[in-house]
Amino acid sequence: MSQGRFAWRATMIMAVAIAAHAQSGDPDPGELAVLGGGTFGAGTHGAVAGSAGLAISRYGMGMFNFTFMPIGNHTIQPWPDRSTVDRSFVYDFGVDFHIRIPIRHRWAPYAIVGGGLLWDTVRQNTVNFRDTPVVRHYDQFNGALHTGGGVRYYVGESWGIRPEVKVIVSKQIYTQVMMGFFYVTPAGWP
Secondary structure: OOHHHHHHHHHHHHHHHHHHHOOOOOOOOEEEEEEEEEEEOOOEEEEEEEEEEEEEEOOEEEEEEEEEEEOOOOOOOOOOOOOEEEEEEEEEEEEEEEEEOOOOOOEEEEEEEEEEEEEEEEEEEEEOOOOOEEEEEEEEEEEEEEEEEEEEEEOOOOEEEOOEEEEEEOOOEEEEEEEEEEEEEOOOOO
8 A cells, every 4th residue: 555545544534533532522622732943854944833633532632733844945855956946835734643641730741643744835946958047936745754742731721831842754854843832622612
């Protein structure tokens, strides 16, 4: 089975499990979060992320993530020798599973396991066969494996802070160090 088919099936199974369990009565049925920080691996660059998820149980949560990483003149795939990259923006669309380990009322460390799709929009400066400068725009796509961990610290009953370290494994390895806020959605929330 190809990687694409496996990732698609795993995503669909997770989505069905989340939807089937959304009415579970879990005290923390869902979460919305925004994070900011840095990405290391293709140089050092800033990154911002947002996520939404549903609790499958007290110990697990399915998360849909979006991350934006401007990585300058680096790309997620190699380029020919006679070209330079002027601008490269990477978007990471991911489906992750947080394995939660609630150790105290306010502290809940978690491990990350999941996958995603990296989309790189590239502006390339190169020369054509007549040695005339040309600017081209390309899109690159790669699958990615997500792993890492973090901790949820509940400042209030329905919100808190969430520091996280995530490793994105693709053609290259990117390490993200992020910090942000999360909000626990109420049980009747759409």
